[in-house]
Amino acid sequence: MPELEDLQHFLITRPHALVARYEFLSFRKAEAGRAWLNGLIDKVGTASSVASSNLDSRWVTVAFTWNGLRTLGVDESSLTNFPEEFQQGMAARATILGTTGANHPDHWVGGLGSPELHAIVILFARDVVERERCRREHEEYLRGLPDVEVLSSLDLEAIAPYGHAHEHFGYRDRLSQPAIEGFGVEPTPGSGPPIKAGEFFLGYPDEEGSCVLPQPEILTRNGSYLAYLMMEEHVGRFRDFLRQNGATREEQELVAAKLMGRWRSGAPLVLAPDKDDPELGGDLQRNNDFNYGEMDPHGYGCPLGAHARRMNPRDTAANMQRRKMIRRGGTYGPALPEDAPEDGIERGIAAFIGCASLVRQFEFAMNVWANDPNFHELGNERDPIFGTQDGSYDMTIPKRPIRRKIKGLPAFTTIRGGAYFFLPGIRALRYLAALGN
Template sequence: MSEQTHMKLELDDIQRGVLSSRPTPYAATYILFRIDDRAHGRELMRRASAVVTSAAESMSPLGETWVSVAVTYHGLRALGVPQESLDTFSWEFRQGMAARAKALGDTGDSGPENWEPPLGTPAVHVVLTALAPDRARLEAAIEHARPAYHRLPGVTAIWRQDCYALPTETEPFGYRDGISHPVVEGSGIEGSNKLETPLKAGEFVLGYRDEMGGVQTPQPEVLGRNGTYVAFRKLHQRVAMFRRYLKDNATDPEDEELLAAKIMGRWRSGAPLALSSPHDDPDLGADRSRNNSFLYEEDDPTGFTTPGGCHIRRANPRDASVAGVPRLHRMIRRGTAYGPLLPEGVLEDDGADRGLMFAFVGAHLGRQFEFVQSQWVNDGVFFGADDAKDPVVGSNDGTGDFIVPRRPVRRRLPSLPRFVVTRGGEYCFMPGLSALRWLGDLEG
């Protein structure tokens, strides 16, 4: 076993996009590339190693601006990575997101047959992401990265999605976003929940011990070490439908906001029900030192304050008593909004495409991202709710309900429609900087 499993995180070799939380406000761009010429693809990797921001640069003059590069399984094949090396990557990564769609709940409108081209196809080889606190610095970051792919005719940009903080600094449904972020041992980056015990680095970075004591490292070690897996997803949000559902099931505007809080687990201000029920507390919601520091088991084990089936409790049960071990399924999640804001009060769909570019970061695609999607988001058995799905992002079809625990009689929200539709996505490997150079120096 490598000595690296016992060492501190090699921050200068880990991409900044692995460990850092998203800035607020933000601007972001995702650019997908196809490699048509192997030599040019390798040159792209060599150049990328010089422009990608490392985790050690978190205190640099760039501040909260960074560029990341990730590669799909088909991209690694296009670069000429030997098959014996490809076979050491996770099974889910090798299959790709489109092949895993049914397990993820991506069926019907969210099925790969309805995805936005070229998402989920073998043509997607490289994903370049740039993130910054504002559009000016984003453009500067893109300009800084442009030499990496400029004048390489064998590398073609095939898709781009621009994202930006909405004027409300919320996601399209109106909730404050980008709140929860775990603390990773050895990263030097603070987590958002002061009550959460730091997680082992191997949960998020390949080549280090994870919570189970194991070490996952694709081979050769120079390729796998300090890398991670990333799941990118474009998620279209049916904002008008969401607003109408709340209005149709509420008694008045105040009740609408209560229902919105109950199905999310937070008021739209960002204030968690665990710390602010029964009334919103916008000051708490805006306070990033307080708005995520809470647990469930001691104060709310039965979910009377924060329903067991609400979005944030499903996505991260924290210390709640559920089937399984929540720490083994902890994820780094990031979301960046795209598309125009639907004006306040509008209840009819205007036909615009709006939603979130979602990114999962972790060392275990199966027991982190896929487990949460299949067992927590799209099933309710883990907390005793049979097949009930997440009311916000679950693959609902109009037949399921959401139950709000309440005394003396619980409240039932019927016929949940699908509010979020998958427009496409892909599983990627985000290499360390040494690995990018190794990919650039491949021969044959």
């Protein structure tokens, strides 16, 4: 059974929060980092506390880079038990991830590619007023810890004018999340069977029956790895592209749906290939109830290269139970008003991918699903929304009698930063805070 009192809530239960603040920290001295952590542990939300309480004082999440664990004083023999990709950090994995060109770590902001990045604290709140109170409280707390430095911060706020979350391009968000075995949540129709807890949390059996648990157990049990990505969305460029490739508003919306694999309402193209169906898009019992192999093998509904189909190939890929990930995060920056020109203000998504294996889950998705030009034998395509685009890749839209090929897709997104974190359990946080005593 999952140890809900020891698991941080972040990958399990969403708090009743519409805004958040991410603060990226560096510890100049080990004792300062441990003192900072010790004073925050009682505010960290557990899976059980967030599910049963509305207390925003428990809506805090804390995670560390490998360099952060080292700086806190974790001994070398323990540090070497962590997987190589976590030890290296995301910035060193650019070639594997496909983060080239404008997406390369050389261009990242906020110290996210720096070895001096040691920790992240996430402060959740119901609204902006509460977030500002949390920010001020943490700022005041840090005044007594001069050797803890805030490298950068990011404020997030949900965009939900239609009663549901969506991102800056206008697509409905949070439609598909894996159900974890033993956590009491049944998967929605079409989402596949519950996934073993060991695919997300260390110390539990995975889909192959293995139980991965680097030593020492007190540090790693109930922990997870987080891949963080800060991704700018070029909304004006995206809208210009739709206008260039659709003569009418209806045609533009269809192009937008073909790029994503869903209409902006969330309705999947496999079930609504010709016209949007907002009622379907909002129905969690129906909007994931489809497959590709039998219902749309050639991509006449959802193109083979569409974002949703690439990032979750469902029944058309092997080993899917071991590839799925938990996604968290939200939007930053103000919404760009409809029909307004690009205003030069940065906006985008700041997302976390939670998993037990960065290589098997996150890095595979980036390398193969997002950025392999020959995925599904397409030849010269990358994920049209999320992949690394430089104007040299295409998008094929199957259509009878003649398919449509859009050549030279621009980059609709740019990765502005990223990092690998370890999300410890509560006992592990206390262990880290007590190092050196």
